[in-house]
Each structure stands twice: as structure tokens, then as C-alpha cells.
Amino acid sequence: MPAPKPWEDLIPTQDVTSFASGAAAIARPITAGTRPALVIVDMTLAFVDSAYPTGHSETGWPAVAANATLLDAARQMGLPIFFTQAYPDPYHVVTPAERGRWKTQGAPPVSSDLPPGDVIVDQLTPQPGEIIIYKGAKPSGFFGTPLASFLTFSGVDTVIVTGMTTSGCVRATALDAFQHNFHVIIPHECAADRSQISHKVNLFDMHMKYLDVASLEETLAYLSATTAA
Amino acid sequence: MPAPKPWEDLIPTQDVTSFASGAAAIARPITAGTRPALVIVDMTLAFVDSAYPTGHSETGWPAVAANATLLDAARQMGLPIFFTQAYPDPYHVVTPAERGRWKTQGAPPVSSDLPPGDVIVDQLTPQPGEIIIYKGAKPSGFFGTPLASFLTFSGVDTVIVTGMTTSGCVRATALDAFQHNFHVIIPHECAADRSQISHKVNLFDMHMKYLDVASLEETLAYLSATTAA
Amino acid sequence: MPAPKPWEDLIPTQDVTSFASGAAAIARPITAGTRPALVIVDMTLAFVDSAYPTGHSETGWPAVAANATLLDAARQMGLPIFFTQAYPDPYHVVTPAERGRWKTQGAPPVSSDLPPGDVIVDQLTPQPGEIIIYKGAKPSGFFGTPLASFLTFSGVDTVIVTGMTTSGCVRATALDAFQHNFHVIIPHECAADRSQISHKVNLFDMHMKYLDVASLEETLAYLSATTAA
Amino acid sequence: MPAPKPWEDLIPTQDVTSFASGAAAIARPITAGTRPALVIVDMTLAFVDSAYPTGHSETGWPAVAANATLLDAARQMGLPIFFTQAYPDPYHVVTPAERGRWKTQGAPPVSSDLPPGDVIVDQLTPQPGEIIIYKGAKPSGFFGTPLASFLTFSGVDTVIVTGMTTSGCVRATALDAFQHNFHVIIPHECAADRSQISHKVNLFDMHMKYLDVASLEETLAYLSATTAA
Numbered sequence: 001m002p003a004p005k006p007w008e009d010l011i012p013t014q015d016v017t018s019f020a021s022g023a024a025a026i027a028r029p030i031t032a033g034t035r036p037a038l039v040i041v042d043m044t045l046a047f048v049d050s051a052y053p054t055g056h057s058e059t060g061w062p063a064v065a066a067n068a069t070l071l072d073a074a075r076q077m078g079l080p081i082f083f084t085q086a087y088p089d090p091y092h093v094v095t096p097a098e099r100g101r102w103k104t105q106g107a108p109p110v111s112s113d114l115p116p117g118d119v120i121v122d123q124l125t126p127q128p129g130e131i132i133i134y135k136g137a138k139p140s141g142f143f144g145t146p147l148a149s150f151l152t153f154s155g156v157d158t159v160i161v162t163g164m165t166t167s168g169c170v171r172a173t174a175l176d177a178f179q180h181n182f183h184v185i186i187p188h189e190c191a192a193d194r195s196q197i198s199h200k201v202n203l204f205d206m207h208m209k210y211l212d213v214a215s216l217e218e219t220l221a222y223l224s225a226t227t228a229a
Numbered sequence: 230m231p232a233p234k235p236w237e238d239l240i241p242t243q244d245v246t247s248f249a250s251g252a253a254a255i256a257r258p259i260t261a262g263t264r265p266a267l268v269i270v271d272m273t274l275a276f277v278d279s280a281y282p283t284g285h286s287e288t289g290w291p292a293v294a295a296n297a298t299l300l301d302a303a304r305q306m307g308l309p310i311f312f313t314q315a316y317p318d319p320y321h322v323v324t325p326a327e328r329g330r331w332k333t334q335g336a337p338p339v340s341s342d343l344p345p346g347d348v349i350v351d352q353l354t355p356q357p358g359e360i361i362i363y364k365g366a367k368p369s370g371f372f373g374t375p376l377a378s379f380l381t382f383s384g385v386d387t388v389i390v391t392g393m394t395t396s397g398c399v400r401a402t403a404l405d406a407f408q409h410n411f412h413v414i415i416p417h418e419c420a421a422d423r424s425q426i427s428h429k430v431n432l433f434d435m436h437m438k439y440l441d442v443a444s445l446e447e448t449l450a451y452l453s454a455t456t457a458a
Numbered sequence: 459m460p461a462p463k464p465w466e467d468l469i470p471t472q473d474v475t476s477f478a479s480g481a482a483a484i485a486r487p488i489t490a491g492t493r494p495a496l497v498i499v500d501m502t503l504a505f506v507d508s509a510y511p512t513g514h515s516e517t518g519w520p521a522v523a524a525n526a527t528l529l530d531a532a533r534q535m536g537l538p539i540f541f542t543q544a545y546p547d548p549y550h551v552v553t554p555a556e557r558g559r560w561k562t563q564g565a566p567p568v569s570s571d572l573p574p575g576d577v578i579v580d581q582l583t584p585q586p587g588e589i590i591i592y593k594g595a596k597p598s599g600f601f602g603t604p605l606a607s608f609l610t611f612s613g614v615d616t617v618i619v620t621g622m623t624t625s626g627c628v629r630a631t632a633l634d635a636f637q638h639n640f641h642v643i644i645p646h647e648c649a650a651d652r653s654q655i656s657h658k659v660n661l662f663d664m665h666m667k668y669l670d671v672a673s674l675e676e677t678l679a680y681l682s683a684t685t686a687a
Numbered sequence: 688m689p690a691p692k693p694w695e696d697l698i699p700t701q702d703v704t705s706f707a708s709g710a711a712a713i714a715r716p717i718t719a720g721t722r723p724a725l726v727i728v729d730m731t732l733a734f735v736d737s738a739y740p741t742g743h744s745e746t747g748w749p750a751v752a753a754n755a756t757l758l759d760a761a762r763q764m765g766l767p768i769f770f771t772q773a774y775p776d777p778y779h780v781v782t783p784a785e786r787g788r789w790k791t792q793g794a795p796p797v798s799s800d801l802p803p804g805d806v807i808v809d810q811l812t813p814q815p816g817e818i819i820i821y822k823g824a825k826p827s828g829f830f831g832t833p834l835a836s837f838l839t840f841s842g843v844d845t846v847i848v849t850g851m852t853t854s855g856c857v858r859a860t861a862l863d864a865f866q867h868n869f870h871v872i873i874p875h876e877c878a879a880d881r882s883q884i885s886h887k888v889n890l891f892d893m894h895m896k897y898l899d900v901a902s903l904e905e906t907l908a909y910l911s912a913t914t915a916a
Contacts, residue, residue, distance in 0.1 A: 381838075410836045411839065
């Protein structure tokens with residue numbers, strides 16, 4: 001029996017039934033391909049930890065733990081593994097063209113006692129052979145990056161997308177993975193967001209349209225079955 | 230004084246204040262460029278009218294009326310104007326590769342008494358010289374289409390995005406317009422969605438990050454001021 | 459023993475030996491993947507037949523015959539098959555944004571006795587289930603089109619590129635296929651160009667860098683071996 | 688009177704006249720836009736200097752001098768300036784997915800006495816505010832990079848493309864600039880290639896189709912006239 005979805009306390013019945021396939025479709029099992037890869041989006045100090053103005057420790061650190069479990073399994077199964085962060089140099093000075101059209105006021109000043117924020121947390125440090133995608137200030141891990149071509153090189157047909165934030169870079173990356181015609185899975189414990197209503201509604205939107213939002217347990221079971229086959 | 234935002238009855242205060250700039254940032258005025266274009270997304274019978282399984286007359290037809298007002302102004306001001314729909318032929322038979330990885334069950338059978346759904350509504354019929362972007366089954370008007378290159382040709386720096394649905398093709402198109410480094414404005418009366426919670430939360434997400442969600446009146450005032458300059 | 463290459467009468471020895479791997483690399487066998495697709499570029503009347511200002515019957519019609527042989531084999535082997543042409547409607551009136559920045563004077567007036575040029579020749583008519591990519595006025599079959607995502611959907615790792623013209627749309631399409639990280643093969647009898655020096659030098663360039671230029675016979679042998687495995 | 692073109696000793700008359708507009712079109716003046724940017728492709732030790740297996744000092748160092756003249760003018764005129772090289776770290780260890788499908792044998796071993804090759808030559812060192820595009824192992828400065836979005840941010844309508852090699856990364860980058868609907872100019876003294884026949888034929892191909900191949904002097908005159916206006 002499928003695990004409950006994280007938006008069940010929020011979405012009104014009429015919004016569920018506005019979809020022709022409705023409630024029945026919500027409880028469907030994962031359907032995906034046989035050659036999966038893992039893409040971990042922006043699990044950096046700047047998003048995980050509340051010491052940084054864009055961070056959210058309450059949901060970020062539990063998501064780190066869930067990603068560590070998933071990453072460990074993916075490594076044992078030999079999956080292609082990708083990470084995203086902003087820039088190759090954590091002290092990179094962002095030019096206006098790189099910053100683009102964000103409506104936020106930009107990265108607010110951070111206490112000089114803190115390490116730079118654009119650094120993947122220690123628990124998820126990439127290993128040699130795993131690729132870091134530097135996506136600059138853009139939400140999608142595919143936009144202006146070679147990620148799609150690397151997935152093609154790897155012969156992948158399925159992308160597991162995790163990270164932060166659900167309503168920002170995770171949604172943008174998962175949407176592009178879907179548009180590139182990969183199967184996509186989001187294990188929801190591995191995604192997090194500052195705004196809880198945004199977290200839940202974005203997962204609902206994506207599950208009803210583009211991909212499978214599943215539990216970490218369901219995702220691990222899919223991976224075990226797939227890589228054993 | 231800025232017009233109220235459509236999500237004000239829904240988003241909890243704690244989700245607003247999770248953004249550093251918070252409530253103050255919500256009421257900001259439009260900031261955009263000086264060379265705008267209009268992109269009207271999927272205002273087709275299939276999405277506008279409840280006679281079709283993906284349609285929603287209650288919000289769709291009012292959005293048609295709002296778009297007609299905006300389109301009339303844009304034509305008088307000589308803006309570059311683009312429309313999206315799925316295929317060049319409304320009777321197009323979709324191959325599996327074109328359909329891709331949608332989690333919906335595909336277009337359900339439609340009564341043979343109905344005209345084909347992938348047709349832009351009469352009130353918004355494109356005129357000669359205006360370009361229709363055929364984006365197939367993908368959400369973004371930019372994905373797998375020449376839209377970005379047409380905007381470059383037109384010397385545009387700002388894109389007004391409207392249409393249906395807010396949480397689907399409008400969000401995907403507006404996100405890509407932002408990622409391509411255009412200024413983006415969504416006049417919210419010109420966008421609609423079957424799910425009201427998705428409509429509101431997606432507008433909130435986009436306004437807090439990528440673009441200006443404004444009223445139609447504010448958008449028309451921006452256009453008047455810009456094209457008069 | 460590999461077949462001779464079409465540029466052997468033209469390229470000076472010093473230009474060959476400017477490559478570290480030099481002459482030895484020219485005679486290498488095909489190395490490609492196991493899941494090939496066929497992409498036939500712009501084999502339309504406008505390019506094949508000299509009745510049209512951009513056509514070249516002397517090389518175009520022999521290329522049609524070679525493509526017919528390859529297409530027949532590809533269909534028997536069940537390969538995913540794609541064609542490109544410019545527009546969905548052969549009478550399409552091209553807007554300035556669609557035309558873009560071409561340095562040619564545009565399609566010169568064609569005798570009204572002729573059928574429209576943007577029509578694939580009868581010998582290579584697409585069958586149901588085969589996809590036509592409408593790439594507008596741009597050279598690459600990938601630029602502003604969903605071709606890459608369709609190849610991903612099809613699980614392809616190798617693309618056989620043919621058509622006209624070698625120095626124009628074939629080179630642009632093959633280059634992008636290479637950049638997307640597909641293996642690429644061009645069977646040179648299936649490609650043609652108005653300019654013979656451009657035809658030969660472009661094949662040389664591509665063979666020394668990006669892909670395998672092979673004979674049609676070598677390509678058919680690769681396909682037989684691959685699809686039998 | 689337009690300057691002579693570098694291919695005049697090579698291209699047979701019949702190949703010129705295969706174009707409807709033919710010889711007359713070759714001598715045309717530059718036609719471009721009013722908001723130019725400069726993109727200098729791969730002017731790194733690895734391509735410029737024959738000490739490296741992919742380098743060609745005989746044409747590379749003169750191209751460095753010509754680029755230095757152009758770069759100086761572009762800086763005085765305040766043009767947006769972009770450079771490309773492969774990786775952010777000159778000691779980057781290339782993974783198989785990053786290397787992709789090159790038919791060359793990869794970077795051959797370089798004497799350990801030499802500095803790393805993926806470093807822009809001293810004469811063209813980027814200044815603060817100028818952006819380096821890291822395009823990995825792919826030819827085009829646009830493929831898998833944010834270059835197009837940066838040009839959009841900068842409000843550019845024209846791109847001057849220079850660098851090495853003409854038949855490789857310069858052609859791929861100029862082709863994509865054309866496809867994105869920018870006007871494109873290549874000042875031919877600022878481009879170089881190991882193979883002279885490839886250098887000349889690629890310039891011919893591009894001039895007859897996509898862009899203006901001009902002399903450095905003609906390009907500087909265009910820039911002076913444009914930025915003065």
C-alpha cells in the first residue's frame with residue numbers, strides 16, 4: 001500500500017477532484033525506467049542551515065540525513081551521481097549578468113564568522129568520479145549547464161531529484177528532467193523548503209502532472225528492484 | 230498603492246516571513262525593462278472550457294476576457310506578440326515520444342460533438358505577423374521551441390506571461406523567461422488554473438523569487454508608461 | 459579494410475598531419491553505441507533539385523537513392539526514425555523573426571509552375587509513427603526543437619545523420635548530436651552539398667573531431683551487427 | 688572597398704557560383720546591430736602554442752596579437768566581454784561524461800615542464816567584470832553554458848566571435864550565436880586553425896550563410912561607427 005503523501009492535510013478535495021483521474025491517481029505506485037541516476041540539488045550550507053538568510057535548519061538538516069541514506073544506497077548500486085551548487089569557487093563574486101533578474105534583494109550580508117554558504121554539507125560530500133554541476137544563480141540544474149548531455153552519456157532513463165528548495169531549484173530541476181523525457185522520482189523526505197505550504201503544494205502539483213512523489217522507502221525499494229533486475 | 234495579491238487569504242504569515250524581505254517585498258511595484266513582449270500560453274478550448282476534461286470554465290472564461298483587454302492594448306502599442314498551443318494541426322495524433330512522461334492518463338476521449346480542443350479561443354485569435362509557438366506536450370513555451378531566439382530577434386528585455394494553467398504551462402514558461410534573463414510580469418487576472426490552491430501558491434512562489442505578479446491594471450499602467458517613454 | 463574517404467583528393471598532407479593522431483586516425487573503423495536512430499535532414503525538393511535556387515540535382519538525387527537504401531534497412535531493423543524540414547505548412551509565410559539573420563537574400567522567387575520546395579521527396583516519405591521535426595529556418599535539427607528529448611525518450615545512444623547540405627544543416631545537426639553526447643555516424647553517400655569543396659572539408663573536419671564519416675556499406679554493416687546483438 | 692577574403696586562393700569559381708547570390712555577395716559590407724558584445728573563444732595556451740599537441744604557434748600567436756588589438760578597443764568602448772575556456776581549474780581531471788564522444792585520443796600527455804594548457808594567454812587576461820564561460824569539452828560556447836542568457840541580460844544584438852580554432856570551437860560558437868538570432872561578425876585575423884584548408888573553407892561557409900567574415904580593420908570601423916551613434 002502506497003505511503004501517505006505530505007500534502008494530505010492541506011489540499012482541498014475540490015482541488016484534487018479537479019483532475020480527471022483525481023484521488024485514485026494520487027495513490028499510484030512508482031512507474032519509472034531501468035537506468036536511474038541521482039541528482040542532489042543545492043544541499044549547501046546556504047540552504048540547509050538557518051545561520052544563513054536563505055537556510056532552514058528545521059527541515060534542512062532532516063533532509064540531509066535522508067539524502068545521506070539515499071546517497072549511500074545509490075553509491076552501493078553504482079548509480080551515476082550528480083550534485084548541484086552555484087559556483088566553482090565559494091568566494092565567487094557574482095556579476096550582474098550572473099545574478100540575473102531575481103526579485104529577492106540578493107544574498108544578504110553574512111556574518112564573517114561563518115564559512116561561505118555555497119558549499120555542499122559534509123554529510124553529502126561528492127566523491128571522485130561524481131560530478132558537480134555549477135548552475136550559477138539559476139534554479140534549474142539543467143539551465144545553462146551540461147547536465148542533460150551527461151545524463152545522455154550515462155545512458156540514463158530515470159532521474160531521482162532531491163534537495164532544496166522544493167518550490168525553487170528542486171521544482172525547476174525536476175520539471176526540466178521531465179521535459180527532457182526522463183522518468184522522475186522525488187523522495188519527499190529528501191526535499192525541503194522554508195515555506196511549508198509551498199513545499200506541499202509544489203509536491204502536489206508535480207505528482208499530479210510530471211513525476212512520482214514517493215517516500216524514501218518506496219524509492220529505495222524501486223532502486224533495489226531495478227538494479228537487481 | 231499596489232493592488233492586493235490573490236494569495237493573501239491563503240499563505241500563512243510564517244511562510245511569508247520565512248523570506249528575509251518578507252511582507253514588505255510583496256507590495257513592491259513592478260520593476261521591468263523598456264522593450265516588452267506578450268506571450269499568451271495555451272488559451273485553447275481544452276484548457277479554458279469545462280466541456281473538455283482539462284478545462285475550467287469558471288476561471289478560464291474570465292481569464293479570456295482579461296487577456297482580450299491586454300491583447301488589445303499590446304496590439305495598439307505594437308508589442309511583439311506570441312501565442313502557444315500544442316500542435317500545428319488540431320487533429321494531430323500524438324506519438325509516444327511526443328507525449329513523453331506525463332503522469333496523467335493522457336487526453337481522455339472527448340465527445341465527437343465537440344471541436345478539437347487544441348485551438349486558441351476566438352476572442353484571442355492570432356493576427357498575421359503574430360507568431361504561434363507549437364510546444365507539443367511540454368509545459369514551457371521555451372522548451373524545444375524557438376521562442377527564446379524570436380525574443381532575441383525582437384530585441385525584447387521583458388516578457389508578460391499569461392494564460393493557462395498557472396501551476397502548469399504558465400509557471401514553466403515564466404520560469405524559463407526568468408532563467409533566460411528577461412524581466413517577467415504576470416497580470417494575475419490573465420492566468421487561471423483548475424486548482425485554486427495551486428493557482429495562489431504558484432503565484433506566491435513566483436512573486437517571491439522570479440518575477441512580478443501584478444494586477445491587470447498595474448500591468449497596463451506599466452505598458453503605457455514604457456511605450457510612451 | 460576501411461573504405462576510402464571522400465576528401466582524399468583534396469586535403470593537403472600537412473593539414474592531415476596537423477592532427478596528432480593524423481593519417482592513422484582517418485582509417486579507423488566505426489565506434490558507436492548499441493541503440494541507434496536515424497535522422498534524415500532536409501531531403502526536400504528545395505535542396506535536392508536544381509529547379510529550386512538552393513537545390514543541387516547532380517549530388518542531391520544520388521543522395522536520395524542512398525538514403526532510400528538506408529531508410530529501408532532502418533525500417534526493417536525497427537530503428538527510431540526522424541526527418542527534418544522547415545515548416546508544417548509548405549506554403550508557410552516566413553516572418554522576419556523566423557527568418558532570423560541569414561546572409562543569403564532569402565528564398566528567391568520560385569516559378570509558380572513548381573510545387574512548394576519545403577516538401578520531403580517522395581522516395582523518402584515519412585511513415586506513420588516516424589516523426590518530422592520542423593526546425594524552421596535554423597540549420598540544426600536540435601536548435602529550437604524537441605529532437606533531443608525525443609531521442610532521450612527513445613533510449614538512443616547513437617545517431618546516424620544524413621541529408622542536405624553537408625556544410626549547412628547536416629553539419630549543424632551532427633555537431634549538436636555530438637554535443638548532446640550521442641555517438642554520431644555520417645554515411646557520406648547519404649549527404650550532399652552544392653559546393654564540393656565545402657562537402658569534403660566539412661566531412662574531414664567532422665571525422666577528425668566529432669564523429670565517424672563512413673561509407674554507406676560500412677554503416678549498414680554496423681547496423682546489422684548492432685541490431686543482431 | 689571591402690577587404691579581400693582569406694579563401695580567395697582556394698575556393699573554385701564553381702563553388703562560389705553555386706550560391707544564387709554568388710561572387711557579388713562575398714564583397715558585401717558588414718550588416719549588424721547596434722549593441723555588440725565580444726566573445727573570445729579558447730585563446731588558451733593549449734590552442735595557441737605548438738608546445739601543446741593541439742596548439743599551432745604559426746597562426747596562434749598572430750591571432751593573439753590581433754585579438755589584443757580588438758580587446759583593447761572593445762574595453763575602451765565599454766562592450767560586454769566574454770571569454771571561453773574549458774574548466775574553472777586548469778588541473779581539472781576530466782571524467783568520461785565530461786569528455787563525451789570526441790574521436791581524438793584525448794589530450795595527449797604534456798611535458799610536465801609545461802604549465803597547464805587550459806589557461807588564457809597573458810596578453811588576453813580577463814579583467815574584473817568580464818565573464819569567463821567554462822564550456823568543458825564541448826565546441827560551442829553556448830552549449831551547456833549560460834552564455835545566451837548573459838547576452839540577453841546585456842541587451843546585446845550582435846556578437847563578434849574570435850579565437851581558436853576556426854573549424855572547431857569558433858565555428859560552433861558562431862553558428863549558435865547565429866541560431867540564437869544575434870548578428871555575428873568574425874574578424875578573420877582574430878581566428879586561427881591548425882589546418883589552413885579548414886580555416887579557409889569554414890570562413891567561406893559561414894560568410895555565405897550565417898555571418899560576416901570581415902577584416903579586423905573593417906570590424907573596428909563598424910565598432911567605432913556603432914558606439915559613436
